[in-house]
Amino acid sequence: MSEANRPGILPCQSIESLIAQGAIVSESPFDPDQVQPASLDLRLGARVWRVRASFLPGRHTVRERIAEVAMHELDLTRGAVLERGCVYIAELQERLALPPGISARANPKSSTGRVDVFVRLLTDAGAAFDDVAEGYVGPAFIEIAPQTFSVLVRTGTRLNQLRLKAGVPERLRIESVGVDLTGEVAGFRGRRHAGVVDLDHVDGHDPRDFWEPLVPRNGQLLLDPGEFYILASKQPVEIPVLEAAEMTPIDPSVGEFRVHYAGFFDPGFGTDEAHGKGSKGVLEVRSHETPFILEDGQTVARLVYEPLTERPTRLYGDLGSHYQRQGLKLSKHFKVWSE
CATH class of the missing domain: 2.70.40.10 (Deoxyuridine triphosphatase (dUTPase))
Structure with a gap:
């Protein structure tokens, strides 16, 4: 065929x-x-x-x-x-x-x-x-x-x-993605009126100039309207080698926020075979009209899995990746966060 x-x-x-x-x-x-x-x-x-x-x-x-x-x-x-x-x-x-x-x-x-x-x-x-x-x-x-x-x-x-x-690939399954608010630093909020980010300069920016660390209280985080947040998924994400996935926003009736960008996950992300066991999904979250209290483990997105036509000859991370085995992680443009 x-x-x-x-x-x-x-x-x-x-x-x-x-x-x-x-x-x-x-x-x-x-x-x-x-x-x-x-x-x-x-x-x-x-x-x-x-x-x-x-x-x-x-x-x-x-x-x-x-x-x-x-x-x-x-x-x-x-x-x-x-x-x-x-x-x-x-x-x-x-x-x-x-x-x-x-x-x-x-x-x-x-x-x-x-x-x-x-x-x-x-x-x-x-x-x-x-x-x-x-x-x-x-x-x-x-x-x-x-x-x-x-x-x-x-x-x-x-x-x-x-x-x-x-053709039209079958949706193999849909998994809920929860948010992790248990760490000492649970996420980052973008600073307004920061400098320019050079999108071709890897590890070239001090994250403290662009981001504010967030400390949750009792497993909760208050999202302010119009602000941009980087958070991490509660569960590790694993994409089998014969599948690919796309992260999609949840129904807005669940809360006054959304995962701001859908995202592709390539085969091998988070798998043991590709040396990525334990990788988490990073979530870009924005609250809309009203302040919203986000709780640890709350569902914030869905992962939709689809089949590949055949096994890829290389897996996610084989050409090098900044995000295999990631936890809470800013983009590759920023140095590792340190106080």
Whole structure:
């Protein structure tokens, strides 16, 4: 049975095959570590536009809509600061010509979500953010909206990733994700009016300049409206080698907060086979209209598991990872927290 007839997430070797066939092309050579076990990192192109409003293309191309709402253009080849509270649309280097039966879905990379940068994929005539229609042929763009910190990006910066699918994969199971509020430091809250985060500078920022540690009381934490929090899951997360998962927000009726960004978990994350036993999921949480008391163990998200079409030739962490075997952990841009 061909992959197109076997519903599931495409593993790394299938993504590499699509690249070899020209179904995914790029303006510059692909980076050696760009293809992950079950996803493809996408890279910023040469230009980004500050726009006055977010949009969906509808019946138009993305470039046509940019022409209607652009305020000014920035050159990413020299690097540019994207300011918090503003909305930008950037070119991506990768272009798609998906074969019949193959669709895709995008998500922020873990490091992007952990610095509260809201990103969404746009395609020509796209009816929804982040979803790429079966057989789509055309360019890809990314909406970028920094929320807490202004960020420095440049051509080649990776903010989101693409998961390719054959058919409509079955949902194998859905697991609840609780929050851990038992540690001496249970999480971090983003400091407003902090400096700029260089998104290509690993271990390059003092976390104390950007984050405030949070000490829970009696296993509880009060979330303030509009603030951004980094917390950790109560339970370890383990993604079997023949599966992939996506973290999704819970029903808002459970509480006046949400896990701010969905996230992809690649096969092998948290598994003993990939030397990641005991890894936790990191949660990006924002409270909405009212203050909300979060309790230890309370469900804050769901993990949705889907099958791969076949076992990947490499697992999460094989190319190196900042987040395998993680506990409560800030993004890779920050040095290890110390008082």
